[in-house]
Amino acid sequence: xxxxxxxxxxxxxxxxxxxxxxxxxxxxxxxxxxxxxxxxxxxxxxxxxxxxxxxxxxxxxxxxxxxxxxxxxxxxxxxxxxxxxxxxxxxxxxxxxxxxxxxxxxxxxxxxxxxxxxxxxxxxxxxxxxxxxxxxxxxxxxxxxxxxxxxxxxxxxxxxxxxxxxxxxxxxxxxxxxxxxxxxxxxxxxxxxxxxxxxxxxxxxxxxxxxxxxxxxxxxxxxxxxxxxxxxxxxxxxxxxxxxxxxxxxxxxxxxxxxxxxxxxxxxxxxxxxxxxxxxxxxxxxxxxxxxxxxxxxxxxxxxxxxxxxxxxxxxxxxxxxxxxxxxxxxxxxxxxxxxxxxxxxxxxxxxxxxxxxxxxxx
Numbered sequence: 001x002x003x004x005x006x007x008x009x010x011x012x013x014x015x016x017x018x019x020x021x022x023x024x025x026x027x028x029x030x031x032x033x034x035x036x037x038x039x040x041x042x043x044x045x046x047x048x049x050x051x052x053x054x055x056x057x058x059x060x061x062x063x064x065x066x067x068x069x070x071x072x073x074x075x076x077x078x079x080x081x082x083x084x085x086x087x088x089x090x091x092x093x094x095x096x097x098x099x100x101x102x103x104x105x106x107x108x109x110x111x112x113x114x115x116x117x118x119x120x121x122x123x124x125x126x127x128x129x130x131x132x133x134x135x136x137x138x139x140x141x142x143x144x145x146x147x148x149x150x151x152x153x154x155x156x157x158x159x160x161x162x163x164x165x166x167x168x169x170x171x172x173x174x175x176x177x178x179x180x181x182x183x184x185x186x187x188x189x190x191x192x193x194x195x196x197x198x199x200x201x202x203x204x205x206x207x208x209x210x211x212x213x214x215x216x217x218x219x220x221x222x223x224x225x226x227x228x229x230x231x232x233x234x235x236x237x238x239x240x241x242x243x244x245x246x247x248x249x250x251x252x253x254x255x256x257x258x259x260x261x262x263x264x265x266x267x268x269x270x271x272x273x274x275x276x277x278x279x280x281x282x283x284x285x286x287x288x289x290x291x292x293x294x295x296x297x298x299x300x301x302x303x304x305x306x307x308x309x310x311x312x313x314x315x316x317x318x319x320x321x322x323x324x325x326x327x328x329x330x331x332x333x334x335x336x337x338x339x340x341x342x343x344x345x346x347x348x349x350x351x352x353x354x355x356x357x358x359x360x361x362x363x
Contacts, residue, residue, distance in 0.1 A: 035328030069355020169221030267315035
């Protein structure tokens with residue numbers, strides 16, 4: 001069952017700040033959840049009209065950077081808006097996912113081998129199976145019952161889980177050498193999303209003996225990634241906070257301590273501190289705090305909970321509030337190249353940052 005720790009206690013914050021010697025931020029800008037929801041809605045509308053998102057049988061692909069943050073953030077953001085219920089684009093996206101779940105063996109992968117080269121079909125199936133399961137499990141968590149389409153999506157996901165080799169327990173993932181979602185190390189991103197899907201599925205699905213071998217294999221795969229980059233380890237901490245049974249207490253404490261240690265003075269995090277990422281255009285990653293790095297780590301620290309992270313989380317939340325734009329977004333930079341405003345991919349990381357920030361800032 002998904003756990004949403006509450007760490008807003010003044011006593012808890014005071015203890016953490018005394019321990020770390022941090023000062024309490026004296027002024028906090030207000031976070032505008034309604035504006036964040038409007039931004040995410042607008043971006044989902046753009047994505048569904050983007051020709052490159054079109055797939056066979058009239059469906060659209062779902063994306064880690066635009067579709068997924070919308071799905072994850074909207075249940076909490078919806079409560080802040082006078083407009084109740086899903087938008088037309090959101091309902092259409094769910095319809096596409098359900099259609100692709102039931103026609104799993106008939107539809108083409110997102111990127112077929114015939115046009116993209118081997119092994120893009122297998123990579124696409126891994127990505128889509130996990131995203132479909134998480135999207136529908138999140139929908140079911142909000143509406144309060146476990147739909148048959150979600151059960152089928154989870155069955156599809158387990159059907160492509162790796163049974164042997166270095167990726168045993170994980171999922172083959174798209175590798176276009178585009179960080180952080182389509183790269184050799186993105187398998188831990190994918191496994192984390194699979195863990196969230198299992199944890200969010202209603203009716204105590206995560207404890208169902210029928211899927212215990214698959215869930216245990218997923219836990220083992222994630223556990224094996226604790227020697228990776230700080231970014232990968234942070235994702236594994238997120239998975240553990242939701243699914244449980246992945247990390248020992250000392251491992252969790254070490255990851256939290258490492259995250260807190262590299263937080264910048266302004267309360268944010270920058271991209272270079274999280275991994276040895278290199279841009280493919282030769283440009284340097286920005287050294288200043290970044291919207292995605294700060295949003296994803298603030299969310300993970302919130303979910304992990306604990307005294308050690310409380311002050312760091314509060315500082316990060318202040319950073320996110322202060323850096324929210326008038327349109328509701330939180331700006332983030334590409335890890336792959338110095339993208340130019342107005343290009344199709346320019347806002348992809350901002351989309352992700354805004355969704356993760358909304359989750360980190362929810363009441």
